[in-house]
Amino acid sequence: MPLALAALALAAFGIGTTEFVVMGLLPTIAHDLDVSIPDAGYLVSAYALGVVIGAPLLTLAARRLPAKTTLLSLMGLFTVGNIATALAPDEPVMLVTRFVAGLPHGAFFGVGAVVAAGMVSADRTAKAVSMMFLGLALANIAGVPLGTYLGTRMGWRSAFVVVAVIGVLSVLAIAVLIPRQEKAAPTRARDELAVFRRGEVWLALGTVTVGFASIFTVYSYVAPLLTEAGGFSSASVSWLLVLLGVGMTVGNVIGGRAADRALIPSLYTALAALTVVLVLFALAVPLKVTAAIGLFAAGVAGFSLGPIMQTFIMSKAPDSASLVSASVQSAFNIANSLGAYLGGLTISAGLGYTSPVWLGALLALVGLVMAVVVTTATRHGQGPETLSVRQPQLNNQK
Incomplete structure (x- = not known):
């Protein structure tokens, strides 16, 4: 299922980009929102807090849904969170939107890893999981540097708009390429x-x-x-x-x-x-x-x-x-x-x-x-x- 794994990798690419790109844009964000760089650094913490809280809670909340439905819902929330971040008028609002964008992060990788493992034989499960996480690694090669460059040239909001577009493309790819799955057992x-x-x-x-x-x-x-x-x-x-x-x-x-x-x-x-x-x-x-x-x-x-x-x-x-x-x-x-x-x-x-x-x-x-x-x-x-x-x-x- 190389194309199905590519859909998961694309989503991972978007998630990895939004997680780390803010680090390279902190001075630009701080200047635009009129806050200090240390205060802008709380945006990194807000996202991480969203990951820590959202990983178990959203996984439990979606335990009775088909895995494909869960993946689509999580990437939808991810996309909304990044659109809201691009539109945030000040730092307090952006702290909330970064928290929201981080909520689906852990649950997506948790469910995605099981879906990837389920699409291959038992002796290839780790390789399948690594193909999904390949998107996360590629984000550090291309997504973060390009997002940082774009954000410094065209304004930091443009970087999150691009991430939101990646989110939309990921939703479409998952909808088309991931096989339908039975509803999870209660x-x-x-x-x-x-x-x-x-x-x-x-x-x-x-x-x-x-x-x-x-x-x-x-x-x-x-x-x-x-x-x-x-x-x-x-x-x-x-x-x-x-x-x-x-x-x-x-x-x-x-x-x-x-x-x-x-x-x-x-x-x-x-x-x-x-x-x-x-x-x-x-x-x-x-x-x-x-x-x-x-x-x-x-x-x-x-x-x-x-x-x-x-x-x-x-x-x-x-x-x-x-x-x-x-x-x-x-x-x-x-x-x-x-x-x-x-x-x-x-x-x-x-x-x-x-x-x-x-x-x-x-x-x-x-x-x-x-x-x-x-x-x-x-x-x-x-x-x-x-x-x-x-x-x-x-x-x-x-």
Whole structure:
């Protein structure tokens, strides 16, 4: 189902663009709305809060709907949120619209991952999930740089108009290309939430949070790292971010293929590789060539975790795959905030701009230890290395 997966990837591209493009447009938005840059920074937090809250709530609310209907509804809300953001007259209103735009983010990826897994054989599920997340990786290569360029040239509102157009195109693509699905079997919210009584699920989500926090300690401060510690010019940073985005895309593809072959060994390998790569990156920053190579490698190692961890957490609760998969996005955004906060603490403590990279390596190592603990604890139970989820019923009609 390559075209159906492309529809999911297009939606992921739009979601990834709107999540990160605001970071590059903060000075422009702050000036236009007459607020300080730190105040404008709350727009990033508002979106993340929407993701954290919306992921479980909207997934539960849509549990009795066909998955295709849920995907269409979520992308409709996403589109409305971005149109409202483009029209926001001031910062208080924009905080609300960014929150609304973030609400469907986690639920879409949660339901979309299960739909993608249901369209392929069991030995290709991680690859299918990675194809959806490929859109998220491509957003860092094309969507965010182009949105930032357009926003600075034609006004920040134009960037969100383009994102809204992508949302409309995604709705049309999902409507045409995703097969129709049977109505979900009736379930009670209490039964769905019972999955969170399992300690292994919380430990798995903790592994996701710590693992991704290691990436965001670096990603949050990559610009000053490259200019202050690496000696690059400010003009070079945008091209280096494209290089990072290419690394993320490559890592996403590698992670999907590796997880299908051996899920648990791939999880160990990705976290171990990320630990080593970040240590080498920290050492390589003073030399421009090695710094660029290290940045690319960090993108590969970091985003190989995406499909691996998404598949891993779904394997911990196959009967509630949509809910726990959506919860991964909540964990991802908590990791985003946590990584930025912890990385900022090391810089404020006077440890230098490479200190977030060293901290990221430490967090990746902690994530590896947590992964070993959660997989060892369930090895004598059902700790599967291949995904077997309650998949939606598909038919050939569209």
